[in-house]
Amino acid sequence: MIILNGITWDQSSIYGPLAAASKLYEEQFGIRVEWEKRPLSSFKDHSLPDLATKADLLIIQHPQTGVASETNCLLNLDELLPYEQLQELEHQSAGPVFLSYYYQQKQWALPLDATMQCAASRPDLLDGHQVPSNWDEVFELAEILKQQHLNIGMALSATDCMYTFLSLAVHLGSAPRENNTLLVTKEVGMLVLEGMRKLRDNFHPKCLDWTPIELYDHMATEDDIPYSPLAFCYNNYSRHGFRKNRLRFHNAPDVKDVVLGGAGIAVSATTSAAAEAAKYAAWLCSAPVQNDVYVNAQGQPANIIAWKDPAANAMTDNFFSNTIDTLTYAYVRPRYNGWTAFEQYLGETLHTFLKHNSNAAEVLEQIQEAYHFSYAYNKKSNQQNTP
Numbered sequence: 001m002i003i004l005n006g007i008t009w010d011q012s013s014i015y016g017p018l019a020a021a022s023k024l025y026e027e028q029f030g031i032r033v034e035w036e037k038r039p040l041s042s043f044k045d046h047s048l049p050d051l052a053t054k055a056d057l058l059i060i061q062h063p064q065t066g067v068a069s070e071t072n073c074l075l076n077l078d079e080l081l082p083y084e085q086l087q088e089l090e091h092q093s094a095g096p097v098f099l100s101y102y103y104q105q106k107q108w109a110l111p112l113d114a115t116m117q118c119a120a121s122r123p124d125l126l127d128g129h130q131v132p133s134n135w136d137e138v139f140e141l142a143e144i145l146k147q148q149h150l151n152i153g154m155a156l157s158a159t160d161c162m163y164t165f166l167s168l169a170v171h172l173g174s175a176p177r178e179n180n181t182l183l184v185t186k187e188v189g190m191l192v193l194e195g196m197r198k199l200r201d202n203f204h205p206k207c208l209d210w211t212p213i214e215l216y217d218h219m220a221t222e223d224d225i226p227y228s229p230l231a232f233c234y235n236n237y238s239r240h241g242f243r244k245n246r247l248r249f250h251n252a253p254d255v256k257d258v259v260l261g262g263a264g265i266a267v268s269a270t271t272s273a274a275a276e277a278a279k280y281a282a283w284l285c286s287a288p289v290q291n292d293v294y295v296n297a298q299g300q301p302a303n304i305i306a307w308k309d310p311a312a313n314a315m316t317d318n319f320f321s322n323t324i325d326t327l328t329y330a331y332v333r334p335r336y337n338g339w340t341a342f343e344q345y346l347g348e349t350l351h352t353f354l355k356h357n358s359n360a361a362e363v364l365e366q367i368q369e370a371y372h373f374s375y376a377y378n379k380k381s382n383q384q385n386t387p
Contacts, residue, residue: 017299109264
């Protein structure tokens with residue numbers, strides 16, 4: 001029996017569907033795929049080449065394609081799969097997810113899971129109030145809820161501070177793109193920093209402590225947050241029985257330009273079974289699998305067929321149809337080698353800024369400088385010019 005080894009992160013919405021689908025694959029094709037779970041922190045850019053020596057298959061995020069391109073630690077799927085099959089998967093991709101793994105004219109992964117920042121609510125606590133359609137309405141709702149001793153929720157952990165900064169910057173017209181002179185314009189950067197302070201000051205006091213999962217766990221078990229405007233979405237919270245109370249998900253305020261997340265499946269350059277690994281990856285991302293065993297195991301497919309399927313929407317309180325517009329117009333982050341390390345710095349700096357109420361102009365200057373030196377050629381030039 002052929003056995004393929006894979007490494008994924010220890011998130012139930014990723015690992016559970018992988019395990020269920022892999023069991024079916026072994027039953028149908030006689031090839032076993034064994035998945036090892038690791039913390040998401042193991043998947044930072046500096047460790048991807050090392051991880052690729054330990055498995056046939058890897059679950060990656062789209063910003064890591066720059067590392068793959070520079071180190072060639074992953075295989076180019078254009079050379080492993082038929083053109084027609086790749087075209088079908090691209091045509092069926094939800095929003096920009098397929099092309100987010102296409103970098104430097106190579107397809108480094110296939111989209112497995114699709115997520116993005118969007119809004120969530122507890123309809124039973126909203127008490128008839130409309131879900132906000134833009135940010136002005138979000139803050140209007142916040143004032144109304146305060147009078148009822150309720151709060152708007154937000155995930156503003158260090159990582160989520162970074163995602164929120166990026167989404168707001170894109171929304172305000174200064175999208176961080178690869179090879180920008182500055183990360184964002186000074187005007188937009190200051191607006192975003194002041195806007196993030198406004199989020200902190202007007203929303204739940206524990207926002208700075210929360211990841212999206214911690215936020216949703218609180219929303220689903222406590223009764224003080226009827227609405228959250230912006231956090232990565234997980235459809236398992238919209239299913240019966242997953243938590244004490246069921247959440248409903250919505251398009252993000254103003255719909256467009258929020259950060260794309262998700263996961264892709266890639267083939268290691270060190271595998272001795274490249275053809276079998278690529279075939280399995282394509283099968284896993286195909287519409288029949290994504291819209292059956294994958295979504296039924298609480299997965300969040302990257303295939304648009306599943307997002308539009310009535311059965312998938314019925315089991316998730318219309319999670320997919322309620323948020324599909326936000327996914328369609330989601331923002332793809334830069335992918336050069338150096339971006340993911342900068343992301344970590346950006347998140348930690350923003351979190352410190354909010355926690356200690358630092359000077360916004362100084363923080364923005366620090367961020368701009370760090371972005372500049374996140375490019376290897378700028379770092380090298382600076383080293384050469386330093387006496």
